[in-house]
Each structure stands twice: as C-alpha cells, then as structure tokens.
Amino acid sequence: MTDAYLTNPLIFLIQVLFGLYTTIVLLRFLLQWVRADFYNPISQFVVKLTTPLLGPLRRVVPGIGGADIASLILAWLLKSTELILIGLLIGLDRNLAGAFFWSLPALVGLLINILLFAVFIRVILSWIQPDPRHPGVALLNRLTDPLLRPVQRLVPPISGIDLSPLFVLVGLVLARMLILPPLQMLTLSPSWAV
Template sequence: MTDSYLTNPVVFLIQTLFGLYTTIVILRFLLQWMRADFYNPISQFVVKLTTPVLGPLRRVVPGIGGADIASLVLAWLLKSTELILIGLLVGANRNLLGAFFWSLPALVGLVINIFLFAVFIRVILSWVAPDPRHPGVHLLDSLTSPLLRPAQRLLPPIGGIDLSPMLVIIGLVLLRMLLLPPLQALTLSPQWVV
C-alpha cells in the first residue's frame, strides 16, 4: 500500500484523529500539573473526553508525587500506536516496535508546541482585551503564567509593553531545536516520523 492513492489521506486521518486525542490527554496532564481550575468548563470538557480511557488505566498506573502518570502513559501509547499504523501504511514494516521509543521525542515536541501556541494565543488575546472571566482566558493564564512570570522578572515591561512572551517563545523554540534532534538520534527515529 506504499504507493496507493489512498495512503496519504489515510495517514492524514490517522495523524489527525490520534493527534487530537493525544493533545487532549497531554493537555489534561498539563492542566492538572499547573493546577488549573478543575471546574472550568474547558477543563471539564477535557476531563469528560479522557476519563473513559484514563479511569481503567489509573487502576494500573498510579500517580507519582501528584503527577498524573496515567495520562502520560496513555499519550505515549496513543502516539506509539499512531506511529505503528503509519509505519505499516508507508511500508516501514521493519522494527515497528521502535515506535515506542520514537514516540518520546514526538511527545516532547507536542508539549513544547502546546506551550508555544498557548503563549501565542495569550499574546493575541491581550491585544483584543477579552472578558477576563472567560474560562479560556483563565486556562491560558494557568498554563502560561508559570513560564511568563520568570520571564517578566527577567525582562520587565518597557514603556508599558510586555516583551516577556517574546522571551518565552524564543526560549521554547531554542529548547525545541536543542532537545528534539538529540532525542530523535538517541531513539533512532526514522525520517518519516519527523
């Protein structure tokens, strides 16, 4: 099926479906880790989407130090399954068990991307002055404040303009550039995984 007419659309569909759910699972981990408001409607949406799968997994995988390890394990299993399915479709039938290792740099990249997009969205929202009581604004604040506060201490507002998000974005992009290539080399990730 390597040269099949349907390979690219099926790969796209697998990446989209698995990617969306994996992102929601990672978001659940991050929101819990950042101690976001559990009763926020968006938090409740994330919880309701992930609880059917995480509930049984939590019986097997306990949390460690308040961290929801079951969410990380689920995200890892989802990403690994996605890579195995795509590997089968693109004809990379050799050593597909390596997908369990290849998924690690992909998940690190996903976490960095979530923070990048959250900071970008927070910057854009600051330009339009949204309702501060909106649930999305509260979640963005919970997710990005632990990154922005140290940057704001390092680079205070200049002339009323807060440049700390730019500092955080530069730091996240550098982290991605410095962290992912060695992780991909260490896990022997094939080119089609990137």
C-alpha cells in the same frame, strides 16, 4: 499510484485523529500540573474526553509527586500506536517496536508546541483585552503563567510593553531545536516519525 492514492489520506486521518486525542491527553496532564480549575467548562470537556481511556489506566498507574503519570503513559501509547499504524501503511514490516521509542521525541515536540501556541494565543488575546473571567482566558492564563512569571520578574515591562512572551517563545523554540535532534538520534527515529 493507487497505493499512494489511498495510503496518503489514511495516514492523514490517522495523524489527525491520534494527534488531536494525544494533544487533549497532554493538555489534561498540563492542566493538572498547573492545578487548573477543573470546574472550568473547558477543563470539564478535556476531562470527559479523556476519562474513558484514562480511568482504567489510572487504576494501574498511580501519580507521582502530583504528576499525572497515567496521562503521560496514555499519550505515549497513543503516539506509539499512531506510528505503528503509519509504519504498516508505508510498508514497514519489521522494526515497528521502535515506534515505542520514536514516540518520545514526537511527544516532547508536541508538548513544546502546545506551550508555544498557548503563549502565542495569550499574546494575541492581550491585544483585544477579552473578559479575564472568560473560561478560556482563565485557563490560558493558568497554563502560561508558570512560563511567563519568572521571565516577567527578570524583564520588567518597557514603556508599558511586556516583553516576557517574546523571551518565552524564543526559549521554547530554542528548547525544541536543542532537545529534539539529540532525542531523535538517541531513539533512531525515522524522519517520517517526527
């Protein structure tokens, strides 16, 4: 009883702290990939938070074809460390090296979740019509346009209603359902590592 009493809050804190930072690192990867405006205040916030760990790693790991590989490696190392710490807390003494593999499906799931939330937030913001020059709106549009534009070309608005976000959300959920289970089986991920 005492172990679970202290272990569960520790696991929660580890998941929150590592999860938030890993999300910010993946967001930096995505923002660079979509060539977001890095003078945007939100982009600057993301850059300032990630540079202390990402800067030294970038000296060793170059980008490939415009993709920030150092950000992906940092996210992978953070997720792996999170899973190792949780494994130690729940009493796993061996096979924690598997966390380096278990983190892969977890990162793919996190990446899909970031995109899901971005599209969902964009849908909600479209109902209230905020200022399109707002830094958050501009960044959100830049992040979601690569997903929405191809669908908008295939599915034009019906009676003035843009259905492309619905198709993108369904596609992302399907991708999550079809990609994650095989990845989890391939990496032998335990249920607590997802």
